[in-house]
Amino acid sequence: MAKRYKHKHKKLTLDKNRAGYIFIAPFLAGFTLFMLVPLAQSLFFSFNEITILAGGGYATAYAGIKFYQRAFSVDPLFRVQLSQALQMVFTELPVVLAFSFFSALILSKNFRGRTAARVIFFLPVIVSVGIIASVENSNTLFAMMVNRDVAGAVDAMKPAASSMQFVISLLGSRLPEWLTAYVVNAVDRLYDIIIVSGIQTVIFLSGLNTIPPSIYESSDMEGATAWENFCKITFPIMGPYILLNAMYTIIDSFTNLSNAVVASIRRYIVGFTEFSYGSALSWIYFSIVFLVIGLVALIFGKKVFYYE
Amino acid sequence: MNNTCGAYVLKKRLATAAGALFRFIFIFGVAYIILEPLFTKLSMSLMTQVDLYDKSVKFIPKHFTLNNFGDAIRFLDYWPALFNTTALCVLSGVLQAVSCAAVGYGFGFFEFKGKRILFALVIVTMVVPPQLILTPLYLNFQNFTLFGLIPLFNGGKGVRLIESFVPFVALSITAVGSRNGLYIFLARQSFRGMPKEISESAAIDGAGPFRVFWRVMLPGALPVMTAIFLFSFVWQWNDSFYSFLFYSDLKTVARMLTTIAHQFTMMTSQSSAVATNLGYLSIMQATSALLAILPPALLYAVFQKRFIQSIERTGIVG
Numbered sequence: 001m002a003k004r005y006k007h008k009h010k011k012l013t014l015d016k017n018r019a020g021y022i023f024i025a026p027f028l029a030g031f032t033l034f035m036l037v038p039l040a041q042s043l044f045f046s047f048n049e050i051t052i053l054a055g056g057g058y059a060t061a062y063a064g065i066k067f068y069q070r071a072f073s074v075d076p077l078f079r080v081q082l083s084q085a086l087q088m089v090f091t092e093l094p095v096v097l098a099f100s101f102f103s104a105l106i107l108s109k110n111f112r113g114r115t116a117a118r119v120i121f122f123l124p125v126i127v128s129v130g131i132i133a134s135v136e137n138s139n140t141l142f143a144m145m146v147n148r149d150v151a152g153a154v155d156a157m158k159p160a161a162s163s164m165q166f167v168i169s170l171l172g173s174r175l176p177e178w179l180t181a182y183v184v185n186a187v188d189r190l191y192d193i194i195i196v197s198g199i200q201t202v203i204f205l206s207g208l209n210t211i212p213p214s215i216y217e218s219s220d221m222e223g224a225t226a227w228e229n230f231c232k233i234t235f236p237i238m239g240p241y242i243l244l245n246a247m248y249t250i251i252d253s254f255t256n257l258s259n260a261v262v263a264s265i266r267r268y269i270v271g272f273t274e275f276s277y278g279s280a281l282s283w284i285y286f287s288i289v290f291l292v293i294g295l296v297a298l299i300f301g302k303k304v305f306y307y308e
Numbered sequence: 309m310n311n312t313c314g315a316y317v318l319k320k321r322l323a324t325a326a327g328a329l330f331r332f333i334f335i336f337g338v339a340y341i342i343l344e345p346l347f348t349k350l351s352m353s354l355m356t357q358v359d360l361y362d363k364s365v366k367f368i369p370k371h372f373t374l375n376n377f378g379d380a381i382r383f384l385d386y387w388p389a390l391f392n393t394t395a396l397c398v399l400s401g402v403l404q405a406v407s408c409a410a411v412g413y414g415f416g417f418f419e420f421k422g423k424r425i426l427f428a429l430v431i432v433t434m435v436v437p438p439q440l441i442l443t444p445l446y447l448n449f450q451n452f453t454l455f456g457l458i459p460l461f462n463g464g465k466g467v468r469l470i471e472s473f474v475p476f477v478a479l480s481i482t483a484v485g486s487r488n489g490l491y492i493f494l495a496r497q498s499f500r501g502m503p504k505e506i507s508e509s510a511a512i513d514g515a516g517p518f519r520v521f522w523r524v525m526l527p528g529a530l531p532v533m534t535a536i537f538l539f540s541f542v543w544q545w546n547d548s549f550y551s552f553l554f555y556s557d558l559k560t561v562a563r564m565l566t567t568i569a570h571q572f573t574m575m576t577s578q579s580s581a582v583a584t585n586l587g588y589l590s591i592m593q594a595t596s597a598l599l600a601i602l603p604p605a606l607l608y609a610v611f612q613k614r615f616i617q618s619i620e621r622t623g624i625v626g
Contacts, residue, residue, distance in 0.1 A: 019517035020418025024426060027411040027492070030482020031429055034445060035436065041444035103338070106331055119612055120339045126542050126601075126608045194341055199490075206497075247435070248490070255437040262439060266549075269443050282440045293435060 046279035067280035078281065081260040082288070089253045089292070092193070095186045096249050097242065100197040104204030105234075125198035196252065200245045207241035208234070239304035246296055254289045261285050346598075353377065353595035360587045380595040384564040393545060393560040394603065396476060401541040403480035404488060405533040411483045412495025413521055413529075417502070427496075434489030438550075446553055449475045475554040486543060486550065491536045498532040498618075499525065531618030538611055542604050561600045568596055 046067055048060040071078050107118055186193070215233055224232070255262060265285065268278030347367065352360070353376050355369040362370065380386070415427050449469045469475055479485040483492060502525065510520045526533070544551075548562040568589075608615070 017418050017420040020414045020420040020423070022517070023410050023414025023418070023521070026407055026481060027414075027430070027483045028426070030479070030484035031433065034448075034479055034482065034484045035433055035441065038441035038444035038448065039436065041447075042440055045443065102334075106334060109331075111328070111331065115616070117335045117339070118616055119608075120342055122615070123342055123608075125539075126604050191341055194338060251435060251437070255439065262437075265439050269439070275443055279443060282437075286437055286440050289437065290435065 042279045043283060045276050046283050048276060050275045063276065067277045068284065070277060071281055071284055077264065078261070081264065082285065085254065085259050085261050085285075086288070086292075088259070089250055091182065091185065092189075092196075092253055093246065093249050095189075095193050096197050096200060097245060099193055100200035100245065101204050101238070101242070103197070103201045104208055107201070108205055108208040121201060122198060124195045125202065196249075200249060203245055203248070204238070204241055207238050211237050243297070243300050243304050246300065247293060250293055250296065251289070254285075254292075346601075349594040349598050352591050353380075353598055355591060357587045357591065360591065376591055376595045377599070380592055380599055383568055383592060384561065384596050384599060385559055386561075386564075386599060389559045389561045389564050390603065392558050393562070396473065396551065396558070396560065397541045397544040399473065400476050400480045400485060400544050401537040403477065404483065404485055404491060404540045405537040407481050407483040408488055408491040408536050409495045409526065409529050409533050410521065412492045412497075412532075413499045413525055415492070416496035416499030417504075417507070417525070430489050430492050432489075433484055434487075434493070438486060442553065445475075446470070449478075449554060470554050471557055472555065476550075485540070486547070487539065491539065494535065495529065495532055498529055502528055531614055534611055534614045535618040538607065538615055541607065545604050561603075565596055565600050568593055 045060075047063060047065070049063045051059050051061075103121055107114065107121060211234065216229060219229055219233060253259070261281070262285075265278050265282050268274040268281065351367045351369060354372055354374070355365070355376075356371040356373050359365045359369045359371055411430075415423065415430070452467045452469045469478075476485075506524055507520045510524050511517075515523065546562055548560065548566055551558060551560050552563060
């Protein structure tokens, strides 16, 4: 009797688990159809010459590694753009992470006007993405032409940066040059950094909310300072979120439209003129992206502590 | 004793006050940087060109006008574009909110074989950049064969799916649209923390897994679904590239925004005063940008409370 009961129980959980497959089935179908197949195709395209046929469809002819060779030996721009893109990601990443983490920390505390502050901080997620940013750029161009700070923010940052440089030169003539340059550059690009940090702030904020207040209460009882609380509790628990945000920032920066490599890939692909070369470029570019992400995951993944 | 105690209290109070001051400065500064371009656009949209070149004009225009909005609406072809874009955004937003919630539910609530590996696929979709698959995706939608199955039925030809909403629907219901990996991740986080007892008691009462999902789980997931809808709506709203690729005839607000400069040069190429035109163009761009961000901004204002609540909610259950 007992055995039969157990059998039944097992069957029930099995049924329940099968339902899980049904719920993720759409995703699996979509992944195969609209992700896996296209990925394989684009890899195939990068080794083949393609001609679009008049009645829809296309014909291919094997071309070997011709397009890959072209990227490295013929194309004058690709390598330069590639190193610029890599540089941009690594200079931006720490600043974005620090800024969004700090914003989330401040916004998670209780104070008057918190709702208003949150609404404003998340505004870039809503309004300043993509196309609108590009309009902003062209406005800046105009501002430069008529020599007026109509597009304010960007220009307004300039004096801030130079005074920053002045302060740093006063305080820290002992500081290494690269550090000064880095800080000044970060301040210079403050506007861009705030604009791209929206989602990261959201993710950090939701992470901060996972920490049960009781932990802080007991550590306060033990006489921990705010700094100790931060180092020993907040920071370690936020580990997985930092990793997630690091990934997100890297991907966002690498696939951003303002990225020169992405722009040139897009040019080749959208014109439908150089399909294959565009595919080859994107495979080169994105294998490097995967490599970077893998490295980051490997280095930080080990240090991250998963709190359950 | 009393003295040290007083000093301690004073120190603590000072620290709190300093913290509050610092917080205020930080928030004020960031808010300024975020809002300033919007205010500038607003003030530019209310100016005539004369004010733009007048250095004594700061923010508040001397020659106030509302004509810019009329002109910008004409340039953008605003009303039809607004309708198209809203239809597209609501469609993909709702579909993605439901599909990502379902997939997130599957990953967050059930234990099945290979779950970890399958979830790794979700992470893969987050990492695969859209540019890598856009070309084949376009070609596939242009001549859709479903692994060569469709030609078997209608005589050797695939179906042409571009220039319609179908590609957007297809990508949305299968939860592989843009950034859907992130949405699935958010939904999974939110379902993971829901008490298993609720679904079990519903199942004992005779509800199948879909009833449980639809009647019990989805209402609980409303905040996270709102967040997904909002993200998806906004992303689609600002996108001009996907919509251009899959439905190039559709006039969307974002696309019209990119064409303004082009239209403008076409229209005024006969005219001589280039610099003057440039000023007007700049005003037009600011006004159109305002018109373009107005609907999502309104949506955000409406859903703001839910959105922030959802962030807290996903947080609590993490």
